[in-house]
Amino acid sequence: MxxxxxxxxxxxxxxxxxxxxxxxxxxxxxxxxxxxxxxxxxxxxxxxxxxxxxxxxxxxxxxxxxxxxxxxxxxxxxxxxxxxxxxxxxxxxxxxxxxxxxxxxxxxxxxxxxxxxxxxxxxxxxxxxxxxxxxxxxxxxxxxxxxxxxxxxHLVSSDGRPISATRIRGLLANGEINMANRLLGRPYAIHEKVFAGRQDGRDFGFRTANLLVPPQQKVIADGVYAGIARVDGVPYKAAISSGVSPVFKDESTANCEVHLLDFDGDLYGQRIWVEYHHWLRPMMKFSSTEELISTVMGNIQWVRDNMILH
Missing domain, CATH: 3.40.50.620 (HUPs)
Incomplete structure (x- = not known):
């Protein structure tokens, strides 16, 4: 360093x-x-x-x-x-x-x-x-x-277009995470402090780390992503909800919630890195709590089955 x-x-x-x-x-x-x-x-x-x-x-x-x-x-x-x-x-x-x-x-x-x-x-x-x-x-x-x-x-990518932060931010805003990551040369990531949230996830069976991304750094499209969260350098597979779900829009204080698979500990007050690797789905309004839980559990299972820690 x-x-x-x-x-x-x-x-x-x-x-x-x-x-x-x-x-x-x-x-x-x-x-x-x-x-x-x-x-x-x-x-x-x-x-x-x-x-x-x-x-x-x-x-x-x-x-x-x-x-x-x-x-x-x-x-x-x-x-x-x-x-x-x-x-x-x-x-x-x-x-x-x-x-x-x-x-x-x-x-x-x-x-x-x-x-x-x-x-x-x-x-x-x-x-x-x-x-x-x-x-x-x-x-x-x-x-x-x-x-x-x-x-x-002259800094250009393989398609002959300029490589620039402006272009990458535009790709992220459109949810084009794969191309954005290729131009970055690594997964797009945020680095924020975990704070106590609503704790609904605990009742639903999937605890989340609640993050508040500053407006100037809120560049990625709302949606659910598969990624990796790093706690003190240790990687965990992660399901990431970026943005505020319509289900909790009137009560949420976080604009990013991260479920770390196989993590059991207290993250409150810690800063963690959260890497975005794959787009899974847009934000959705569910007809029932059961549908919400089923969909989120399916997202978590996708992360478990497809993400590779490194």
Missing amino acids: APIYRVDDSFDYSLFDGASCAFGVFDGVHTGHRYLLDAAIESAAQSGGRSIALTFDIDPDEIFDPAGLKKLLSNEDRLEVLAASGVDAVCALPFTREFAANEPLQFLQSTFGGHVPAFLHVGSDFAFGAKAAGHVSDLQEWAAQSGTVIHAH
């Missing part, structure tokens, strides 16, 4: 000297991002410098479009996933309106503090500075003076 540095007043900018940096927001740390990170790792290995994931401490849209913001990972989880990607270090720039208002050249000077990375890897659509006025051509102009080598990568 690489160290995570906050680029604040105590930060040593000489960390960038001769480094190979991959620069981006990296929401989701998807396969396109992994390509950038791996490219930075490779060029660092060739030059003998450090490989660095350079990002922001928050998503810029938290400032510029908070009402429309949707994220695949929380800021904390995004930095942790980057730290586990194989780079030597993660550097998180504090993103503020003042920082974003810098003209492109000043933006770069503020970012690197006068120090010069040997390589800078970005997506071909990378934009930066005031009103996103800076583009790859501006990076190239800066690099010609600073001595940095710019690699602008």
